[in-house]
Amino acid sequence: MWCSLLFLLQLLGVTTTEEGHWEDCKYGHQGSESHDRKPFCSWTCLLFTLQWPAGFCQSLSKEIPCRIPENINTWTIHGLWPLHVLSCCNCWPMFHSDIQQLEAQLTERWPSLVKTKSSFYFWTDEWQKHGACAACVEGLNSPLRYFQICLKLRGQFEIHRLLEDAGVTPSCERPYKVEEVRRVLAPHLGDEHEIQCVTDNKDRQVWFQVKIPLSRNFTIGCDHNSDTKTDPGPEWAFSSGHPCPPQVPFYYFPINHEQPQQPCR
Template sequence: MLLLSLLLLGLPDITTTQEGHMKDYKYGYQGSELYDKKPFCSWTCLLFTLQWPGGFCQSLNEETLCTIPESIDTWTIHGLWPLRVLSCCNCWPMFLSDVQELQVELTERWPSLVKTKSSFHFWRDEWHRHGACAACVEGMNSPLRYFQICLRLRGQFDVYRLLEDAGITPSCERPYKVAEVHSVLALFLGDKHEIQCVTDDQGREVWFQVKIPLSRNLTLGCDHHGDAGSDPGWSLSPGHPCPPQVPFYYYPIDHQHPQQPCG
């Protein structure tokens, strides 16, 4: 009996431990200094990536896959991706309840544009592939905080308005050059942002994405050059840098015919 009592005294308080884990899960890891030492925390730059629905649909091979909700008429979030990360920790699952309070805004700002994937599955995939690595930073160390930051960045970078104010609007007839668009966006997105295109079925370059490099503290202009090759968020993207000497199109959004907005 004495031996059993001594053993019990040496055991941790199971209830307290479980409560601690639940607190970490809901509000973020408290022992961030340990989390930072993991291999997937070695990154120094992130890419905040916005996609243009009118161009995104051109990146899909099957015409019937693309869908643009009627409420979507502007740039949407593709993701926030730490660079130089081969894989993230798969130890942190995500549930809809984690972002329940953000669901309305996420649906508007970060919708799935693919019929076979719900918006929640899109968010969950982004969390598992990228968010769990971003969680090395205290301000993003839970699904809720990560998606809050992404929504805040989307509000900060209103690409549509910036372009519209400069007379750059979606068009089936008027192509644009990288230099003129870059000069407009550089004032607000930093000089290191990248304008990405896809090639449509007529061989035209079509703008579908812009990537904005950020440092760990979310300031503009992190030098990510040389990091792209080892980053899944970069290398698996269907786009490519828009050719500097070839004009590209900024297709309008067509909700009824998302992959054929210009007929």
């Protein structure tokens, strides 16, 4: 609440003598007791992550029901994540009114695939964990702008069409190799994109998502020079995924709206 008030005062041009508290909000610290004063704006790279609904459902435990809305037949957004953020301000809340004008597009492009969690819950979670950390960059400095950029990037990366045009289509029988898929995607996603899998209950590698590195100005590619591991996302995820093994074929399962967690049964 204190940070939210300070943000409002700053936007209105009102000064405050509580410089220490404002610095904590401005630089993403959780409170004045924080000893690490590295600003969260020091990050240089982003990961734009798209998920394949049929693969995502394989990442959930049996106790967590998956759902794929009838209108969802393509890749959806998982998130836009700044890399190597040491701490992030948790004091910028998001309200439904912040993104109301985008709700129809977000519902189509960024739905929750967990039956027990609403899409707004998913969006709020992504904003609090990642969007607020990126808010120091112009174009991402509000919930509305963050989600607008994500939707714009989703329109830029129509990987379903790219794959289909190259004959890479969902199948329960035909496995694919990492290199043949990379050859299709690299000209459009850059050489550093990562194809991620999860292991299903039959010990098969299943395509789960694609991570696309971007620079701060949203151009493709970024020299992050270190591990690209990020927070795996919401607490309901059973597996955060792993790079698909280059020598092991993986499956690109079809979407099954009626049995999303058993698409090939």
